[in-house]
Amino acid sequence: MNDLNRVINPATEEVIAEIPMADTAVAEAAVEKSVIAQREWIRMSLSARRDALRAIAGTVRDHVEELALLECRDVGKPIAEARGEIGGVAECFEYYAGVVDKILGDTIPVEGGVDMTFREPLGVVAVIAPWNFPLPIASWNIAPALAAGNSVVVKPAELTPLSTIRFGELVAALDLPENLVQVVTGPGRVVGAVLTSHPSVAKISFTGSTETGQAVMRSAAGTMKRLTLELGGKSANIVFADADLSRAIKAAPGSVFGNTGQDCCARSRILVERKVLDDFVAGFIEQTQAMTIGDPESESTHLGPLVSAAHRETVSSFLTDDVDAVLAGNAPDGPGFWMAPRVVVAPDPGSRIVRDEIFGPIAAIIPFDSEEEAVRMANDTIYGLSGSIWTSDVGRALRVARAVETGTVSVNSNSSVRIQTPFGGFKQSGFGRELGLAAIEGYTELKNVFISTAE
Ligand code: NAD
Numbered sequence: 407m408n409d410l411n412r413v414i415n416p417a418t419e420e421v422i423a424e425i426p427m428a429d430t431a432v433a434e435a436a437v438e439k440s441v442i443a444q445r446e447w448i449r450m451s452l453s454a455r456r457d458a459l460r461a462i463a464g465t466v467r468d469h470v471e472e473l474a475l476l477e478c479r480d481v482g483k484p485i486a487e488a489r490g491e492i493g494g495v496a497e498c499f500e501y502y503a504g505v506v507d508k509i510l511g512d513t514i515p516v517e518g519g520v521d522m523t524f525r526e527p528l529g530v531v532a533v534i535a536p537w538n539f540p541l542p543i544a545s546w547n548i549a550p551a552l553a554a555g556n557s558v559v560v561k562p563a564e565l566t567p568l569s570t571i572r573f574g575e576l577v578a579a580l581d582l583p584e585n586l587v588q589v590v591t592g593p594g595r596v597v598g599a600v601l602t603s604h605p606s607v608a609k610i611s612f613t614g615s616t617e618t619g620q621a622v623m624r625s626a627a628g629t630m631k632r633l634t635l636e637l638g639g640k641s642a643n644i645v646f647a648d649a650d651l652s653r654a655i656k657a658a659p660g661s662v663f664g665n666t667g668q669d670c671c672a673r674s675r676i677l678v679e680r681k682v683l684d685d686f687v688a689g690f691i692e693q694t695q696a697m698t699i700g701d702p703e704s705e706s707t708h709l710g711p712l713v714s715a716a717h718r719e720t721v722s723s724f725l726t727d728d729v730d731a732v733l734a735g736n737a738p739d740g741p742g743f744w745m746a747p748r749v750v751v752a753p754d755p756g757s758r759i760v761r762d763e764i765f766g767p768i769a770a771i772i773p774f775d776s777e778e779e780a781v782r783m784a785n786d787t788i789y790g791l792s793g794s795i796w797t798s799d800v801g802r803a804l805r806v807a808r809a810v811e812t813g814t815v816s817v818n819s820n821s822s823v824r825i826q827t828p829f830g831g832f833k834q835s836g837f838g839r840e841l842g843l844a845a846i847e848g849y850t851e852l853k854n855v856f857i858s859t860a861e
Contacts, residue, residue, distance in 0.1 A: 411564055411591065416482035416711045417702050419741040425567055428592035433600035436559050439585040440530040441606050444557035446583040448527055452507045458582050459503035459552060465576045466496040476568040477541060478702045482710035482743070483665060485703050492569075494825070495545040498841075501825045502553035509554060509846055519858040525850035527555030528608035528632060532601035534594070534622070535570065536614045537563035537713055538668040538765075544570055546829075546840045547611035547634070548587060554849035558587050559607070561598060563614075565713055567591045594618065602626045609633065609849065613670075615763075616788075616834050634838030634848045636670070637831060638763040639791030642784035643673035643820065644806065646777075647681040649796035653818065655689035659697060659769075661794065661820035663747050666709050667721070667767040670835075671792035671814075671822040674764055677780050680773040687751055687771055694734040694747050709735075711743040712766060718743045721766030724759055731768070761787065777802060781809045790832030792822040813839075 413423040428436075447455070466473065473495075474488040483491075511523040531551040535544040540562055548558050562570035567589075574589030590597050602610055602625035609632035612622045616637040626633055643661060645654045661673040678686045702710035712718045722745070725731055729750055737744035747767040753759045759770050774780045784793065790812040797803050803817045813831045814822050823829050828844035830836060838848045 411567070413480060413565070413568060414714070415479045416713050417479075417742045419743075422479055423568055425571065425591050427564075428590045428597050430596060430600055433590055433592065433597045434604065436585075436588045436590045437530060437532075437601070437604045437606050440557045440559050440588060443583045443585040444527070444529055444555075447552075447557055447586055448555045450583070455552070455555070456503050456506040458580070459499050459506065459549065461580050461582075462549075462577055463496045463499035463503065465580060466492065466499065466573070469572070469576060470496070473541065473569050473572060475703075476572055477566075480566045480568045481537065481540065481713060482702050484707040484710055486705055486707075487665070491539060491542045495541050495573075498542075498545045498549045498825050502549035505550070505553045505843065505846065509850065516856065518860060519856055521854065521856045524853045524855065525554065525846065526853050528849060528851060529556060530607050531556045531558050531609045531611060531849065532607045533558055533560045534598055534601065534610060534612045534614065535560065535562050537566040538665060538670070540566045541569040541573055543613050543636075544573070546845075547613075550840075550845040551609075551611070551849045552586070554846050556609070556849055557583075557585070559601060560587065560589050561594075561601060562589065562591060564591075564593055598622070599625060602631070603628055605629050607631060611838075611840075611848075612636070616836075619836060632848070634830070634840065635836035636829075636838075636840060637791075637834060637836040638789055639670045639672065639831070639835050640675060640761070640763050640787045640789040641671055641673045641792040641794075641812065642675045642677050642810070643794045644780050644784060644796065645676065645678045645682070645686060646780075646795075646797040646799070646802065647679040648798045650798065650818070651682055651685060651689070654796040655686060655693060657820045658690055659694040659747075662769040663694065663697065663709060663767045666712055666745070667747075668713060668717075668765050672765070673792070673794055673820060674769055675760065675784075676769060676771045677774050677783055678771055679780070680775055683771070683773045687749070690769075690771065691732060691734050691749055694749065697735060697747070699735055699737045699744070699746060709747070709767065712745055713743070715743050717765070718745055721745060721764060721768065724762075724764050724766070724768055729753065729757070729759060755783075763789065777806065781806060785809075785811045788834040791835035794820050
């Protein structure tokens with residue numbers, strides 16, 4: 407281990423932990439230990455592996471408050487949300503405990519024998535996680551990787567490692583193969599570089615920015631690693647005039663300002679049919695102003711701070727003098743990396759606010775005149791992660807849902823993620839799918855076996 411990483415509470419700017427940063431040797435040793443752990447794991451019975459995943463879920467449930475408070479202080483996430491997210495982590499392990507003995511193959515009709523397929527584990531999986539939903543996103547990858555018979559090395563983001571470190575300790579205290587799940591803290595350019603190039607790592611599950619995802623792809627190419635990449639987004643929330651407008655308005659602020667906008671699925675482009683634009687804008691601003699911004703440890707807080715001073719600077723860079731932004735709330739003065747929500751109505755279609763992922767509390771509301779135009783605008787982005795359609799016309803809902811180039815889309819809802827359903831991106835939002843049974847494909851190789859029945 408080399409330097410210490412000072413972890414800061416973004417709501418107070420206090421140092422809340424000092425974490426050792428792994429160097430190359432530590433990261434390499436973790437991979438080598440993971441190879442041994444995987445051999446032991448795959449020799450265990452199906453029922454023992456199922457019970458192990460249940461035990462992980464159980465220990466997370468027993469420590470929900472502790473893990474939620476770590477997440478709250480580390481990310482600046484409101485405690486009520488953090489609690490819900492950690493509950494989701496336990497659910498994720500419970501779900502994949504049930505999958506362990508349901509990883510099926512096919513029998514395929516062929517001449518001269520019997521042909522069958524098996525899904526074999528890959529070996530060592532490296533999970534590289536972002537700072538916005540630290541333990542939930544790590545769990546979406548750790549749980550299916552383990553269920554499919556792999557071992558895991560997890561690298562949390564430097565800014566927010568605390569919940570993942572504690573999770574690693576809780577898992578290590580269970581009666582599981584030693585080093586089955588290891589947490590290695592450290593910088594992306596050091597630990598990430600080892601994990602993405604080490605010949606004994608079979609797969610990288612990376613969640614982060616599109617730019618870093620491209621670097622991960624390049625590094626992983628040398629050893630032909632399997633990849634799941636969950637990257638950036640610029641999702642559209644399309645509101646048609648025939649929608650239940652009050653429901654759409656009520657749901658919209660949370661879908662862009664939740665987690666203070668630091669959400670890959672943030673619907674930061676709200677496309678509104680021009681006939682209802684004024685009503686939508688007025689309602690949206692009113693609902694946003696009703697959100698409580700402040701102490702993340704208070705149960706009534708809706709929005710906490712941004713994760714760091716540097717990130718607040720990046721987000722603020724979108725608010726140039728030529729941007730006409732409506733301030734829709736009051737943030738505390740500081741200490742803390744606070745930023746109140748901003749709403750920009752009808753921005754220039756070529757502007758950064760419309761095109762780039764902001765990852766902060768800035769929403770663009772953009773008018774459209776026809777279904778065709780709405781679809782064209784929704785697809786006019788390099789990203790394709792999530793999105794929503796608000797309409798009372800079932801035919802239109804299905805037409806638009808099929809036409810938008812995005813991995814997940816909700817009708818009359820702004821939800822994106824369910825443990826049972828596949829989640830992932832089109833275009834430069836990445837590839838591969840997390841969650842649901844689809845995730846298992848990403849953690850297994852398909853093997854074909856032919857047995858001759860010739861006499
Ligand atoms: P980031 O790309 O800066 O970092 C993500 C992780 O990659 C961190 O753990 C970091 O240490 C590591 N890393 C950095 N350089 C690396 C390298 N060269 N090799 C290997 N690993 C390296 O992203 P972030 O700032 O933590 O997260 C924000 C981004 O993540 C946003 O773009 C957001 O949209 C995206 N995100 C996507 C999803 C999704 O599911 N699609 C979910 C959450 C966040």
